[in-house]
Amino acid sequence: MTGTRYVADAVVPCGDVLTVLAPGVVDVDDGGRIAWVGTESDAPDRPDWTVHRRAGLLLPGLVNVHCHSPMTLLRGQGEGLPLSRWLAEVIWPREARIGPDDVYWGMLLASGELLRYGVTTTVEMYFHDEEMIAAVEASGARCVLTPGVVVAPGWERFGGWEQQVERITALHAARNGDQRIEIGFGPHSAYALPEPALAAIGEVARDLGALVHTHLAETEHEGDEVSARHGGASVPEVLAGLGVFDGNRVLAAHAVWLSDADLGLLARHDVAVAHCPGSNAKLASGNARLVPMLRAGLRVGLGTDGPASNDDLDLWEEVRLAALFARLEEHDPTALSAYDALTLATRGGAAALGRDDIGVLAPGRWADMVLLDLADPGFVPVLADRDLVAHAVWSASRRLVRDVWVAGRLVVRDGECSTVDLAEAGHRVQAAAARIAGQGL
Numbered sequence: 001m002t003g004t005r006y007v008a009d010a011v012v013p014c015g016d017v018l019t020v021l022a023p024g025v026v027d028v029d030d031g032g033r034i035a036w037v038g039t040e041s042d043a044p045d046r047p048d049w050t051v052h053r054r055a056g057l058l059l060p061g062l063v064n065v066h067c068h069s070p071m072t073l074l075r076g077q078g079e080g081l082p083l084s085r086w087l088a089e090v091i092w093p094r095e096a097r098i099g100p101d102d103v104y105w106g107m108l109l110a111s112g113e114l115l116r117y118g119v120t121t122t123v124e125m126y127f128h129d130e131e132m133i134a135a136v137e138a139s140g141a142r143c144v145l146t147p148g149v150v151v152a153p154g155w156e157r158f159g160g161w162e163q164q165v166e167r168i169t170a171l172h173a174a175r176n177g178d179q180r181i182e183i184g185f186g187p188h189s190a191y192a193l194p195e196p197a198l199a200a201i202g203e204v205a206r207d208l209g210a211l212v213h214t215h216l217a218e219t220e221h222e223g224d225e226v227s228a229r230h231g232g233a234s235v236p237e238v239l240a241g242l243g244v245f246d247g248n249r250v251l252a253a254h255a256v257w258l259s260d261a262d263l264g265l266l267a268r269h270d271v272a273v274a275h276c277p278g279s280n281a282k283l284a285s286g287n288a289r290l291v292p293m294l295r296a297g298l299r300v301g302l303g304t305d306g307p308a309s310n311d312d313l314d315l316w317e318e319v320r321l322a323a324l325f326a327r328l329e330e331h332d333p334t335a336l337s338a339y340d341a342l343t344l345a346t347r348g349g350a351a352a353l354g355r356d357d358i359g360v361l362a363p364g365r366w367a368d369m370v371l372l373d374l375a376d377p378g379f380v381p382v383l384a385d386r387d388l389v390a391h392a393v394w395s396a397s398r399r400l401v402r403d404v405w406v407a408g409r410l411v412v413r414d415g416e417c418s419t420v421d422l423a424e425a426g427h428r429v430q431a432a433a434a435r436i437a438g439q440g441l
């Protein structure tokens, strides 16, 4: 076995406890997996391996657990509208005009943007799956693609929910064994699908061991009709009753409007949560109860949500917002430590997906890594190891991301994405967005 040894000023693997290895070593084998992590003084002898010395702080690549990346095509549209009007008046009419080629360029632009910010894995719910996959293959990113299943005006062009589920099942079989792209199911929400569809998706996904990624309790009244049809049961109770949670890997996005009983139910079924504090604040949907969720034992990761409701793909911002909102909500500055906030975006995200091959710099996991530039005022002073983590969370940001690797492959070099021509993708998205918005028709 040969590979590459990376020696950095400091390495924070993001394991169960805060560890700072300084100088730290990450050995990456030629297959793109991590072979060894530790301090330089303890490193095993590997005379045949290439050695790269990097100035900076090496971390696991960030894991974005809820996104609709091709909405780069709609970024900023409908600014200031409440969610229901924003969807009905702006987003859905425009999405009806989005073609496969648009999705390719929208996804490619987003994928390059995500990588440049150090986000190496993204969980996607959108449509035109083949173009999504082509864009992710081109960018070199890692993706859990959960094609959307929706029954709503404009979606007839993708067939009924049965056809949508069949298509995803076939896609899952076709991509079986893919090292970077995992296929799951994206039933949009309980309010956008009939009950038989939800139950059927739960069953198919269980058979395949596939992720079920759905919106849950994003806004206060979105589930009212569903509840009314079920004698006042909460939406989580309805989904549990339909068997969607039984034996499944379920990822619930937003999870804002949930009672203690709902949180207990999610915990009992080991349902994971994609916490999206930026999107929830921007659309005034509410603030998810992060600390009670963690206390209940829920697996929680962080999501940017789509770039039309955030409006960027900067997961560092979500790390800060998660900590800020949790502290405000609890009236307690110790409610979520800087390290706990950082690990929500790394180890926590991986755990929320049920993935033990990403999210931590540890032997056997993929070498998805981010190098932050320490030669910046934001990292001065460092008087103790934990200062590196505090600075990374509070005063560093995406602007300090220097190099990014996915499975050991360098995809961002010195702040520039080397796999995506962002200028070209930007021009393509600009032209497509104008057409989609109805300009020049």
Ligand SMILES: [Zn+2]
Pocket (backbone or CB within 6 Å): 066, 067, 068, 215, 253, 305, 306
């Ligand atoms: Zn969403």
